[in-house]
Amino acid sequence: MNERERGDRILNFYNDKRRMPSYREMLKLFSFKSTNAVHKLVEKLITAGFLSRDGSGHLVPGEGWGQVRMLGLVEAGFPTAVEEVELDTLSLDDWLIEKKESTYLLRVKGESMINAGIREGDMVLVEKTARVKTGDIVVAEVDGEWTMKYLREKSGERYLEPANPDFQPIFPRETLSIVAVVKAVIRKYT
């Protein structure tokens, strides 16, 4: 069993249980009989970057050992098992979510944003924020109704434009309040 494999085993424990194993638990994990063996192994895994310590000395998963291995372009093909070590890994949560308190996941209804690649049933990750620019896809309340559209501006007036020629732009009669900005689109295949 090599170093990489052992690091993976610890990180799998973390992913399962949402916490690091104690040295005594690692005894069983590796069939060791002395916590000192674990101690030495952990020190090596730390210098190797699999694990690390936070400010107060507690063991935490190493930087850049998130959940998914990221590869290059599709055309480039898959790397061999040997190369995999070099790859960057990341957690989707950390990658997509900037402010967890104000981030929400919505299911999309309707086909009004089809030309932006957003289809009925997709999930959109939105952030409640005041920092909106024209051109962003926003969730807004216009005249009492909720929709998701492009935010546009013409002669100083903001309006909403769908990404579907079958729908008409929405010029607010009374109120146009931007509630959230779409940060990402996630489509999951069953």
Add this chain to the structure above:
Amino acid sequence: MNERERGDRILNFYNDKRRMPSYREMLKLFSFKSTNAVHKLVEKLITAGFLSRDGSGHLVPGEGWGQVRMLGLVEAGFPTAVEEVELDTLSLDDWLIEKKESTYLLRVKGESMINAGIREGDMVLVEKTARVKTGDIVVAEVDGEWTMKYLREKSGERYLEPANPDFQPIFPRETLSIVAVVKAVIRKYT
């Protein structure tokens, strides 16, 4: 400071440091002066579902308190602050990734799947697996080249079909090996 707020503060610590705070650390977190106060608070947060204990009694984040709050349809609008408590939350990682060891993230190149809502620059979450069905979007190697297409079957023969009328279906001359199945598409706006 109410219960919800205190639970959030602990979970924020967890999201920051990737581990649970100790009772002594929570002292500072809540400006308490006795670990017993923390103890009682934690017990309440556990019965409230914010936190929980794993098999060996260690403190872990409660079930269903992942990263993102999930809401209903866009048309439904945002709930008020009071209602938010009722919402389901989940971790994108847990939701999207089934087998972490064989899951990879690829950046899409080309427009051949545009009608499936997959555009150049999107990220696709793929899983190296043998369980492929016709109709799935797959990453495959045909005659030495790598592409992502729909997997189709006609008269017992498997071929690849793009989701773009400008491209032609690919009937393998020599080899067609399915490398991975596309499980999800993620488009991130900057």
Add this chain to the structure above:
DNA sequence: AGTATAAGTGAACACCCGTTCACCAGTCAA
């Protein structure tokens, strides 16, 4: 006013944690 109940203090305790020390077996190079 009286009294439960909730919420926090302060101290004590047993236990588990990570660390360390001394020691041993195998391997590989000089």
Add this chain to the structure above:
DNA sequence: TTGACTGGTGAACGGGTGTTCACTTATACT
């Protein structure tokens, strides 16, 4: 063959951990 190095055992230790007990203070309900 010697010597250094790697990877493991076994035991011991100090400190941090969660828990518990007795007590105090504040809030709320008759």
